Amino acid sequence: MNGLELSRGYFETYGKPMLENDFADLLPFLAVGCVGSGSERFGFDDEVSRDHDFEPGFCIFLPGEDVVDRRKAFLLERAYAKLPKEFEGVQRQPLSPVGGNRFGVLRTAEFYTAAVGSPTGELSVQAWLTVPDSALAEAVNGEVFFDNYGEFTAIRQRIADMPGDIRLKRLAGNILLMAQSGQYNFLRCLQHGEPEAAVFACREFVLAAMKVYFLLHKRYLPYYKWSFRALRQTEDGAELASKLSFLLLGDHRSEEDAMRKYAMIEQIAGEFITMLQDNDLTKAICGDLEKHAYSVNDRISDATVRNLHVLAAV
Secondary structure: OOHHHHHHHHHHHHHHHHHHHHOOOOHHHOEEEEOOOOHHHHOOOOHHHHHOOOOOOOEEEEOOOOOOOHHHHHHHHHHHHOOOOEEOOEEOOOOOOOOOOOOEEEEHHHHHHHHHOOOOOOOOHHHHHHOOHHHHHHHOOOEEEEEOOOHHHHHHHHHHOOOHHHHHHHHHHHHHHHHHHHHHHHHHHHHOOOHHHHHHHHHHHHHHHHHHHHHHOOOOOOOHHHHHHHHHOOOOOHHHHHHHHHHHHOOOOOHHHHHHHHHHHHHHHHHHHHHHHHOOOOOOOOOOHHHHHHHHHHOOOOHHHHOOOOOOOO
8 A cells, every 4th residue: 555545545534534523614615635745645655665754644725714714723633633543554653843744734825835935826937937846746746635625726737737938948948958968968078088077968968858758748857766767657758767767877988888878868869859849849850959949949939938048947
């Protein structure tokens, strides 16, 4: 049983009856789920994950105090704290008196402010350009068991729907990084006698490629620790994950090994160019990712965003 299943089971067994029996008047204003920080919210947890912050629990999201006041929130917090301390052989973590708990009673506005810096999910252009992919991923991951009030889901959807011009800016910048680090600098670093810099170039290429892939699929790349697992679990990402893994882990100390890696970089670049063309995101007709990056940037409608430095969103 993974963390999401544990959370859902604990809620159905204990949380739902508690809410229905003791807080029926609040039910129209509540949302409940398992979302936010933690590998279990992505479905990525395993036996190793149980060494910390693994417990049966769920989040109860409340609207503002004008809808659910402090006293009712306090009573709900007390009721949650009194739920059974164990479920399916897993112990609950003690509640922290200074906050920081991943489960329990939370204000919707406070959750989203902590996640992306906005209580409503309405982000400025600057925020959209700078909030990390991993933070956006944590704001929309996991599972919402129910949302009677609708506020939590509406904000969640607002964050999930990245504005088109922002998506293009992020795409353009990361495509350019792929060009600079992989197609241009990888071999040059080796020719300069800088094998460590070549390792950095491979890493930059891999990370940028992952971001481009997720942007093309209108998803957010999670925290680096889970990036490869997330990529492998996408519909067609396993093959790309294998190729990127080779770039990270393969040797390039000999000229033959270096050329093998460079050939892989060019193969991946060609596949991404095809994806860009299939999605009508570039008008460039060549194998140079840099030209495709600027072609993607040219498609941005908002002149202010378009005229920002091409790397403004990376």
